[in-house]
Amino acid sequence: MKLIEQFSAYLVIALFLVNLHAIAQTSGKRTNGCLACHTTEIPTKADPSLKKCPRADMVTVHASADTGPDKIVLQKITGSPDLYEPVLFDHMAHAKMSEMSGNCVLCHHYNPPGSVLACSECHMSETSSKSADLSKPGLKGAYHRQCINCHRESGLAATQCKSCHSAKADASTPSRTTQKATAEVSVTRPTRLVFNTSYDDGKVVTFYHNDHTDRFRLACSACHTNERCSGCHKPAGAFAKQAARVVGGHDRCSPCHSVDGNCSRCHDKEPRPGFNHLRRARFDLARYHSTLACARCHGNRSDYKGLSGDCIACHSQWKSGSFDHRVTGFGLDETHGTVDCESCHLEKDFAKKPTCSSCHDDKKYPDASPGIRVRSVRTKRL
Amino acid sequence: METRRDFLRTAVVAAATATLGEVALGAASKIPSPDRRGILCDLTACIGCRSCEAACRKEHGLSSVSSLSELGRSNVPERRRPSPDALTVVNEYKHPNGAGSPTFVKVQCMHCDYPACESACIVGAISKKESGPVLWDTDKCIGCRYCMVACPFQIPSFQYDTALKPDIVKCDFCVHRTEKGGVPACVEICPVEALTYGRRSALIEIARKRIENYPDRYRDHVYGEFEAGGTSYLYLAKTDFKELEFPSLKREPMPGTSESIQHGIFAYFVPPISLYSLLGGLMWINKNRQKAEEETTE
Numbered sequence: 001m002k003l004i005e006q007f008s009a010y011l012v013i014a015l016f017l018v019n020l021h022a023i024a025q026t027s028g029k030r031t032n033g034c035l036a037c038h039t040t041e042i043p044t045k046a047d048p049s050l051k052k053c054p055r056a057d058m059v060t061v062h063a064s065a066d067t068g069p070d071k072i073v074l075q076k077i078t079g080s081p082d083l084y085e086p087v088l089f090d091h092m093a094h095a096k097m098s099e100m101s102g103n104c105v106l107c108h109h110y111n112p113p114g115s116v117l118a119c120s121e122c123h124m125s126e127t128s129s130k131s132a133d134l135s136k137p138g139l140k141g142a143y144h145r146q147c148i149n150c151h152r153e154s155g156l157a158a159t160q161c162k163s164c165h166s167a168k169a170d171a172s173t174p175s176r177t178t179q180k181a182t183a184e185v186s187v188t189r190p191t192r193l194v195f196n197t198s199y200d201d202g203k204v205v206t207f208y209h210n211d212h213t214d215r216f217r218l219a220c221s222a223c224h225t226n227e228r229c230s231g232c233h234k235p236a237g238a239f240a241k242q243a244a245r246v247v248g249g250h251d252r253c254s255p256c257h258s259v260d261g262n263c264s265r266c267h268d269k270e271p272r273p274g275f276n277h278l279r280r281a282r283f284d285l286a287r288y289h290s291t292l293a294c295a296r297c298h299g300n301r302s303d304y305k306g307l308s309g310d311c312i313a314c315h316s317q318w319k320s321g322s323f324d325h326r327v328t329g330f331g332l333d334e335t336h337g338t339v340d341c342e343s344c345h346l347e348k349d350f351a352k353k354p355t356c357s358s359c360h361d362d363k364k365y366p367d368a369s370p371g372i373r374v375r376s377v378r379t380k381r382l
Numbered sequence: 383m384e385t386r387r388d389f390l391r392t393a394v395v396a397a398a399t400a401t402l403g404e405v406a407l408g409a410a411s412k413i414p415s416p417d418r419r420g421i422l423c424d425l426t427a428c429i430g431c432r433s434c435e436a437a438c439r440k441e442h443g444l445s446s447v448s449s450l451s452e453l454g455r456s457n458v459p460e461r462r463r464p465s466p467d468a469l470t471v472v473n474e475y476k477h478p479n480g481a482g483s484p485t486f487v488k489v490q491c492m493h494c495d496y497p498a499c500e501s502a503c504i505v506g507a508i509s510k511k512e513s514g515p516v517l518w519d520t521d522k523c524i525g526c527r528y529c530m531v532a533c534p535f536q537i538p539s540f541q542y543d544t545a546l547k548p549d550i551v552k553c554d555f556c557v558h559r560t561e562k563g564g565v566p567a568c569v570e571i572c573p574v575e576a577l578t579y580g581r582r583s584a585l586i587e588i589a590r591k592r593i594e595n596y597p598d599r600y601r602d603h604v605y606g607e608f609e610a611g612g613t614s615y616l617y618l619a620k621t622d623f624k625e626l627e628f629p630s631l632k633r634e635p636m637p638g639t640s641e642s643i644q645h646g647i648f649a650y651f652v653p654p655i656s657l658y659s660l661l662g663g664l665m666w667i668n669k670n671r672q673k674a675e676e677e678t679t680e
Contacts (some may be wrong), residue, residue, distance in 0.1 A: 128580075129565045134584055137575040285392070
């Protein structure tokens with residue numbers, strides 16, 4: 001009897017141990033993530049055999065500027081003595097600019113997958129020298145490094161404390177937390193860049209920056225995607241000093257312009273004049289058309305073909321009878337208001353001087369006028 | 383506290399023991415504590431604001447000029463050395479292209495692991511502490527200024543304008559603060575945390591990691607890790623340290639060679655004994671010759 005009791009007790013213990021082992025094994029398998037950080041299957045406390053932390057490759061912050069906060073008041077740090085008011089940080093403006101410079105990652109480095117973390121989530125209020133983690137600057141250091149590094153590079157005089165901080169109880173500088181953040185940072189833009197390329201038959205490529213930004217209305221981020229802040233924010237005249245360099249070669253232009261085949265479209269022996277719609281398309285954009293976006297008339301960007309010079313090709317409702325001639329700055333009198341367009345504008349060429357000879361033998365424009373000049377009236381477009 | 387008299391007393395005793403054939407081990411043979419502290423100075427982060435200079439002056443009561451606005455920026459581009467008025471100074475080095483941002487270099491005592499000044503000091507007024515700092519003792523110093531000559535970084539300065547009791551002045555690692563668990567004044571004030579105070583071994587690890595993570599930002603060189611046997615101050619920079627006028631030093635501790643020669647030639651009292659026996663021998667030969675000459679003339 002006693003023997004059986006003893007045996008069963010041993011059996012229970014043995015079963016328990018086997019179970020325990022099994023549980024340990026399955027739980028180990030279930031997590032299965034050890035090798036993400038460890039180099040061996042069985043890391044020990046003495047030798048954790050850690051891999052290089054993959055944090056640097058883990059950054060996955062891709063958010064649009066609009067989803068982030070607009071303005072942030074940095075007020076977590078109080079110095080002793082507390083000299084300064086909290087700092088107002090225009091997050092939206094910086095987030096939008098970051099689209100030209102590597103996106104959110106520019107500031108939100110080491111952001112693990114998921115939501116975008118604020119600086120204070122990782123950087124503590126005490127300095128690294130006083131905290132357990134020496135490698136990570138404290139919040140004050142992190143803020144200063146993040147801001148000053150770029151601002152210093154672009155010559156924005158941020159080494160002056162007062163360019164960001166307003167002193168407490170100092171009436172001379174308005175409090176930055178209450179005042180509306182103003183764009184006191186100027187952007188230096190070139191108008192014309194002349195590139196000297198290595199192409200023998202036409203070394204010179206002329207690039208009109210102002211045409212692309214003003215006339216073609218390209219957003220900065222359409223071309224500038226991986227810039228340094230100082231690329232655009234720099235003291236005036238900095239562009240003149242440095243010779244224009246071809247960075248990236250054709251890659252800079254090829255997203256919009258075809259770079260295969262006809263080299264002479266861009267390459268020339270001399271610098272070229274800027275884009276002129278009248279010369280290129282024989283259609284003067286002056287007045288109303290100069291304010292329109294190219295695509296408004298030409299449609300899709302890849303297909304900029306010549307359009308008909310006829311007004312009616314676009315302005316379909318401009319027919320004799322319904323057309324209000326005053327939009328041209330010239331109001332027709334009652335008699336001429338009903339006359340067919342082609343009677344005065346021969347062959348529907350509206351660029352040419354109108355003629356009176358279709359009806360009147362002895363009259364000549366502009367000596368004889370079929371109406372009066374008026375201040376052009378805005379009518380519904382198209 | 384030891385005084386000059388104590389030193390002389392110990393010196394006599396030491397001389398007596400040395401004659402008995404015991405060679406005192408040089409400072410270079412001391413192995414520094416693995417737990418010693420250091421400061422990592424990241425020159426890529428430094429903005430040259432001179433807050434550290436101001437804080438240092440204030441902490442040590444050195445000069446009435448201790449606010450940033452009073453310090454100004456006019457002398458930053460000069461090449462300054464630490465002086466009795468300033469234990470640490472920040473110098474500006476223009477970008478080689480002229481257009482880029484300048485590099486600022488904080489200069490102060492490097493607190494060497496094997497200090498040449500300690501080795502050169504004939505009265506033991508300079509000593510390397512277990513926790514890292516190299517300290518100067520006013521009660522022992524006789525003002526010989528050997529330490530100033532010995533220092534490869536030209537750090538110790540002398541109060542030339544003090545007539546009666548001039549001091550050797552240099553950075554003291556703010557021991558009065560660190561002993562109480564604090565950090566040096568310059569480290570505490572730095573607004574960009576270009577300075578990190580901590581265990582030297584941990585700082586080297588951090589420096590290596592930064593170089594690894596940002597190879598474009600840092601040159602693969604931690605100045606002070608091996609220079610002159612290692613220093614407590616460690617520097618990271620983007621440019622070559624030669625361009626920032628850091629001395630190019632070998633890995634061997636500065637006192638190593640000089641001490642081995644000095645201690646070697648006096649080992650077991652051989653040179654004095656051989657010198658005196660040589661001179662004695664010459665005298666004896668001359669005396670014999672004289673005697674012989676006198677005998678022949680007689």
